[in-house]
Amino acid sequence: MKMNMKPSRPIGIVGYGAYVPRYRVAAAEISRVWRQGQDTGALPVKQKSLPGADEDTITMSIEAGKNALMRADIDPALIRSVWAGSESHPYAVKPTSTVVAQALSIAPYTTAADFEFACKAGTEAMQAALGFVGSSMADYSLAIAMDTAQGRPGDALEYTAAAGGAAFIIGPAANSVAILEGSISYATDTPDFFRRSYQKYPEHGNRFTGEPAYFLHISNAVRTLLEDLELKPSDFAMAVFHQPNTKFPQKVAKQLGFTPEQIKEGLLSPFIGNTYAGASPLGFSAALDAAKPGDRLLLASFGSGAGSDALSFVVTDRIEEVRFAAPTTRSYIDREVLVDYATYARWRNKIKHH
Amino acid sequence: MDIPRTWRLRDQRYLLQGNQCEECGELYFPKVFICHKCRCRSLKDYQFSGRGTVYSYSTVYQAAPNFDAFVPYIVALIDLKEGPRVTAQLSDISPGEVEIGMPVEMVVRKISEDGERGVINYGYKFRPPIPLEE
């Protein structure tokens, strides 16, 4: 039985766009506050991105969506879905996606919904968009992967919980920059990390988040995808894995037979931390920024709870036309402004002032 | 809770949508109901590019309650490329970096929050442009 999911017509990514806020807080700064620097030699990332006081998943989604539209070069009113995957939607009830649809001139003739699946809410939205366009229900569909993740002060995840993401406009293969070859979704009930309703910070199972969660799900999704498509790791120019830290994606890549060179372009966590639902899609936008026509790219997400989406794309000639039609992923990552822990704590509402 | 206003002004705030006189072509932001040049009452929506330059600026340290969480923040008058001047906040910039005449581009940001329970107001702010590579 083939597990592979393929659309009934050729489709792909017609536009993509990144967003990363300009602020960073150094992992060493967090260590200084909570551990007096005890673990400075073994930090999971160098620094993490941080949204400004006036940014949230909605504003960041709008900018990434704008960038995707600039590259897609289509009338926004042709888009029939705005699906935003995040674990940090500003409203508990009221879609992120309607604000984004309005701000991007996609409204009113569109479906709009928010996805939640921890760190793979974004690729979940992409899968849905691929199905929507692949079935010909829509010509264009916008999927957004964006987060402003929060870690409990002093918790191990505080070092990495970051902000950023990417947006993808799915459409016909004819004007795609990368055509979908097939995808796999793999999900089981694995409570490695979760946040209960009305709780501000998530809980996690420490080392349980590794083998039975991250590694098992990604490995199974990617292996099955390669088998079904009859591909081997060396057929890919680049591969992007979910990146909760620097080590995990390096380790899973190695286990699956990918080289450090293949994952280099899309490995952003050392510089910006773990952007949760935004993480692997943002890495994928960085890979697209660097891709050449004919390159095959792998995107493999992981979301706690738990599951993995693995997708294979082949880059087209159109990448050369649109690559610089919007700011590159790198141009966002490079504009870093370091802030101290107190500023970070204030902006992220860790200090109550009323 | 001024929910109707947030709703009513959403396209102006998210898209920098003003209008244009159908008679003489004059551009307006915010929208006008009669052309101030030729008194024509027929005007159509016009979306501004969001590109402009700083005409003047200052920093707010004491704000109204809805803006409390954001102080200090920078406010400015922006001369849009197409002509009209807009009052807005600057974002992604520190007070010492602002200069009259500097180019800026429009972004959508959180403008205010109606307390912890109320609506979040989003709208235009301006920031130094992120350059496109070639």
Place this chain on the structure above:
Amino acid sequence: MRQVAIIGLGQTPVREHWEKGIRELAANAVLDALEDAGLHRVEALYVGNMLSGLLAGQENLGALIAETAGMAGIEAIKVEAACGSAAASFRQALLAVASGAVDSAVAVGVEKLTEMSGTATTAGLATAADSDYEASMGLSFVAINALLMQRYMYEFGYSKADFAPFAVNAHDNAKYNINAMFRYSVSMEQYTNAKVICDPINLLDSSPIADGAAAVVVVPLEHVGRYPGQAVLIEACEIGTDTISLDNRENPLQLKGVQRSAQKALKTSGKSHKDINIFEAHDAFSIMSALSLEASGFVEFGHGLKWAAKMNIGPGGDLPMSTFGGLKGRGHPVGATGLYQIVEGATQIRGTAPSEIQVPDARCAMMQNIGGSGANVTTTILGKL
């Protein structure tokens, strides 16, 4: 239209009046003005006020103040033009008497800004600006003035210290005004070192938030002999407006509302700039003094500070300004301010100001009260009978 004169003046000290509510402040000023005029009652009452609804939860001030002042039953309404409310109410009183509709009227300006917390007051004052496009973008009223000051300094190359003469003069004069809030001098050095509140505006550029009420009684000129109060002639009182927000003005540094109102007032009175002995500008912020001097036609555009630097704005100077301390030194109870200016101008013309701040041979005084950032401007000219 009949000529009209002021025959009674009343004011409360400008203070943080914790112990007095809005009705008591207003009633005190009205009753003092009636007593000064020698009247028990007038036919109409015009109440200038900006923020009673927001800060005191009280509107319908006309009926309230008429009742509190013991005149329940007379025609009485509130007039609102932001910080220019008081002078606007004065114009309504003038029109009512000049038209022959009534034979006596009181205009009272009253404001209580200390009723609520600082941020509520900040939000309240911002209602003078465009709510959809200025205030809801996070602009405080100070910020709007700061945008003007920043641009003015940029265009004309002025430094911060160039603005000092306005604050220094205002404080020097306020010292002798028992009703003023700040009765002390400030030095040039204190000015330049003052805390920045909204760059480039510092604390000594800004008039203080305060409570107070001021009132005048007006009657037809032909009736002044019937009353004991010393009469002062109203030569003109004219309103000019401009767009509410700065961004809709071709050149925000040129206050067209001020220009329109000043030109109209000069025309109505038949006076020229040379005839004006006193100019009470709306110096809520130093930048407004400079821009008002220019837009009113006393000095050329961009020359306000050069001119003020010569220090000819003191009580014995070429054009005395802020003779009782102005908004800066006396205090700025917003919706009352315009009538403080008119009471002070009338006092100068009567020749009854404290000797240190009495302008010698004061014959003609111009008072300018501005609502918003130059959006609604009333210019009044008073003359000696």
